[in-house]
Amino acid sequence: xxxxxxxxxxxxxxxxxxRDPQIQxxxxxxxxxxxxxxxxxxxxxxAVAVRAGVGRMTIYRRWPNKAAIVMDAFVARVDPGTLFxxxxxxxxxxxxxxRSMAKAFRGRxxxxxxxxxxxxxxxxxxxxALRERWTxxxxxxxxxxFEEGMRKGxxxxxxxxxxxxxxxxxxxxxxxxxxxxPLSDAYIxxxxxHAMKGIKRE
Amino acid sequence: xxxxxxxxxxxxxxxxxxRDPQIQxxxxxxxxxxxxxxxxxxxxxxAVAVRAGVGRMTIYRRWPNKAAIVMDAFVARVDPGTLFxxxxxxxxxxxxxxRSMAKAFRGRxxxxxxxxxxxxxxxxxxxxALRERWTxxxxxxxxxxFEEGMRKGxxxxxxxxxxxxxxxxxxxxxxxxxxxxPLSDAYIxxxxxHAMKGIKRE
DNA sequence: ACCATACGATATGTACCGTATCGAAATAAA
DNA sequence: TTTATTTCGATACGGTACATATCGTATGGT
Numbered sequence: 001x002x003x004x005x006x007x008x009x010x011x012x013x014x015x016x017x018x019r020d021p022q023i024q025x026x027x028x029x030x031x032x033x034x035x036x037x038x039x040x041x042x043x044x045x046x047a048v049a050v051r052a053g054v055g056r057m058t059i060y061r062r063w064p065n066k067a068a069i070v071m072d073a074f075v076a077r078v079d080p081g082t083l084f085x086x087x088x089x090x091x092x093x094x095x096x097x098x099r100s101m102a103k104a105f106r107g108r109x110x111x112x113x114x115x116x117x118x119x120x121x122x123x124x125x126x127x128x129a130l131r132e133r134w135t136x137x138x139x140x141x142x143x144x145x146f147e148e149g150m151r152k153g154x155x156x157x158x159x160x161x162x163x164x165x166x167x168x169x170x171x172x173x174x175x176x177x178x179x180x181x182p183l184s185d186a187y188i189x190x191x192x193x194h195a196m197k198g199i200k201r202e
Numbered sequence: 203x204x205x206x207x208x209x210x211x212x213x214x215x216x217x218x219x220x221r222d223p224q225i226q227x228x229x230x231x232x233x234x235x236x237x238x239x240x241x242x243x244x245x246x247x248x249a250v251a252v253r254a255g256v257g258r259m260t261i262y263r264r265w266p267n268k269a270a271i272v273m274d275a276f277v278a279r280v281d282p283g284t285l286f287x288x289x290x291x292x293x294x295x296x297x298x299x300x301r302s303m304a305k306a307f308r309g310r311x312x313x314x315x316x317x318x319x320x321x322x323x324x325x326x327x328x329x330x331a332l333r334e335r336w337t338x339x340x341x342x343x344x345x346x347x348f349e350e351g352m353r354k355g356x357x358x359x360x361x362x363x364x365x366x367x368x369x370x371x372x373x374x375x376x377x378x379x380x381x382x383x384p385l386s387d388a389y390i391x392x393x394x395x396h397a398m399k400g401i402k403r404e
Numbered sequence: 405a406c407c408a409t410a411c412g413a414t415a416t417g418t419a420c421c422g423t424a425t426c427g428a429a430a431t432a433a434a
Numbered sequence: 435t436t437t438a439t440t441t442c443g444a445t446a447c448g449g450t451a452c453a454t455a456t457c458g459t460a461t462g463g464t
Contacts, residue, residue, distance in 0.1 A: 018463090
């Protein structure tokens with residue numbers, strides 16, 4: 001334990017009054033709501049406590065800072081989310097997965113991960129937690145899926161799976177943060193097509 | 203004037219003592235140094251004032267907040283930077299430009315733009331300023347260059363220039379922020395090759 | 405019964421923000 | 435030369451948020 005990353009409920013203490021599991025959910029819900037309503041930066045921990053109807057110490061006893069709370073709120077929402085969707089053909093499954101991610105980013109999850117990614121630039125611990133709990137699990141799944149595609153002869157052999165991920169998914173994060181255009185399905189399809197066929201002639 | 207974006211030196215007042223141009227540079231230098239040494243989040247405006255040897259009011263008279271200072275420090279450094287490098291062949295020019303950008307991001311500029319991009323997620327005015335003063339000028343140049351490539355028959359015709367930009371450049375920003383790997387020339391070449399030839403077989 | 409902890413509430417000290425004000429200096433206009 | 439206006443360093447001020455500490459009560463294990 002104590003991997004260095006941000007923890008959720010920390011280790012359960014030995015004796016004494018047990019923690020009310022209801023409170024955990026109330027805090028995460030309040031935090032997620034407030035991030036959407038007033039934004040991560042403006043939201044104070046005290047505001048979360050008031051909204052959740054708990055004392056501020058109850059929050060500090062469980063999380064070290066604001067980012068850690070939002071991090072837990074995010075993974076609690078998204079963990080049961082869709083990952084890779086089996087489709088009739090291999091390539092379409094990738095495209096649908098990209099669409100599904102874009103759809104999530106258009107909604108609540110988009111606001112949360114935008115705040116987390118930004119805050120992670122200033123907080124190495126949060127960056128580690130985000131990488132371990134969000135980024136890397138998805139990258140590992142994608143890598144094995146792309147390797148399967150190369151074995152099947154659908155994808156060009158000898159490619160670097162990491163680079164494939166970046167070419168396909170980085171644009172989604174880019175638009176999410178830069179706001180150079182909407183994260184529409186049409187945009188996803190364009191990125192998908194360009195990356196698949198290549199942008200060079202022939 | 204007053205476009206809503208963050209301003210630099212604001213309009214010069216009518217009479218009175220003129221502003222010392224030396225001070226402007228001292229502040230920007232101090233801010234850039236401090237961002238690198240202790241990080242954007244930790245850096246206080248007071249610390250910038252002390253480092254630059256000026257009063258805090260002298261800073262508030264010129265910039266509305268911390269992000270605006272760093273923004274100016276960034277563009278002051280990078281404006282005379284390389285944009286598109288003419289090379290012997292069309293495609294190699296793109297690749298070299300991507301490498302040049304990655305090189306800048308590996309150094310001082312990388313830390314600055316990382317902080318600016320992150321902070322822009324919480325500050326709509328900064329987001330606008332960053333888009334107008336950094337992102338869009340470069341996108342416009344890239345668009346015209348890619349359109350030229352399509353006219354010449356080097357790039358696949360009928361592509362969306364915006365999507366081309368994203369496939370090529372978003373991975374660079376992605377690595378800069380996610381830290382999933384180094385922004386090496388080898389990585390740039392991989393992204394370039396994958397995007398050019400496509401990752402699908404045939 | 406006893407102990408350890410959770411819980412809400414409140415107090416505390418620190419840090420930074422953004423504004424206001426001061427006296428001196430520098431310049432343009434009268 | 436005089437006067438008005440602005441910059442400049444310095445400092446005081448009120449406000450807000452953070453993170454910790456403490457109090458009295460509640461809740462459960464041993």
